[in-house]
Amino acid sequence: KAGVTQTPRYLIKTRGQQVTLSCSPISGHRSVSWYQQTPGQGLQFLFEYFSETQRNKGNFPGRFSGRQFSNSRSEMNVSTLELGDSALYLCASSLSGDDGYTFGSGTRLTVV
Amino acid sequence: GEDVEQSLFLSVREGDSSVINCTYTDSSSTYLYWYKQEPGAGLQLLTYIFSNMDMKQDQRLTVLLNKKDKHLSLRIADTQTGDSAIYFCAESFSGGYNKLIFGAGTRLAVHP
Numbered sequence: 001k002a003g004v005t006q007t008p009r010y011l012i013k014t015r016g017q018q019v020t021l022s023c024s025p026i027s028g029h030r031s032v033s034w035y036q037q038t039p040g041q042g043l044q045f046l047f048e049y050f051s052e053t054q055r056n057k058g059n060f061p062g063r064f065s066g067r068q069f070s071n072s073r074s075e076m077n078v079s080t081l082e083l084g085d086s087a088l089y090l091c092a093s094s095l096s097g098d099d100g101y102t103f104g105s106g107t108r109l110t111v112v
Numbered sequence: 113g114e115d116v117e118q119s120l121f122l123s124v125r126e127g128d129s130s131v132i133n134c135t136y137t138d139s140s141s142t143y144l145y146w147y148k149q150e151p152g153a154g155l156q157l158l159t160y161i162f163s164n165m166d167m168k169q170d171q172r173l174t175v176l177l178n179k180k181d182k183h184l185s186l187r188i189a190d191t192q193t194g195d196s197a198i199y200f201c202a203e204s205f206s207g208g209y210n211k212l213i214f215g216a217g218t219r220l221a222v223h224p
Contacts, residue, residue: 006154033211043200043214056210090154092212101145101204101212103155 002027004093004104012110018079021107025072025093032074033101034066037088046089049074050096081111118201118215124222130188132218134201137182141203144177145212146186149198158186158199188220196222 005024013019025032033048033056045058049068066076072093078085088108092101115137124130136144142163147155161168161175161184168175174187188195198217205211 031210035212035214042216043202043212045211045213048210050210058211092155100143100157100160102157103147105154 004091004102006089006091006104006107008107009105010108010110012112013081015081015083015111017081018077019081019109020075020077021089021091021109023074023076023091023093023104025074025091026102029093029095029102030072031094031096032068032072033092033094034074034076035090035092036060037090037106038086043090046076078109083111085109086111116201116203116213116215118199118218120216121219122221124191124220126191126193126222126224128191130186130191130195130220130222132186132188132199132201132220134184134186134215135182136184136201136203136213138203138205138213139179139182141205143204144175144184145200145202145204146173146175147200147202147214149200149217155200191220191222193222193224196220 007022031050034046037043048056052068063079068074088106090106092103094101118134143160145160146158159170172189176185198219200217201215202212
């Protein structure tokens, strides 16, 4: 069975631009969550979606947003990029959000 | 509050057992996870334990949970060079939280 697919794998953007990252969960999984990984802050929770509804949000500015579609695929968007947004963005899916989370390989975003 | 702590580095000889330790603060967690991350990759779910269990064994991996002390450990038997990676401990919460809180990760170095 296919795993969690994140696209693109790598991205280079300029400060002030915006970016959209995509995540396709494991078939049948309805919960999708996003995490940011940086050397300084480690792994931090961004938000979680279930059946197109955001159920939980981490402590990130409003420039970070997301959505989930009816087929459970999810996108996250970062507007007005800052150098500090450079990170590995990881998506995880689970059946309900209360069980095992499977992560994708991540999208590495570099802001220059 | 939510906090997960791990020691940052562990060095073992090939063939020996590795024990990676983790402490957490929130007793309302439902599941506790161990993830492995190799350079440039996403997070690979190794194993997880429900918070009302004491032990779980899966091939070379043994997870021990001491709820009283809020201490979790991962034992890797017969450690191989392919086990060299960063290991993350994480706790999750149910009841509308639906997120993982990660430790900073333990870098395991396996030498001949």
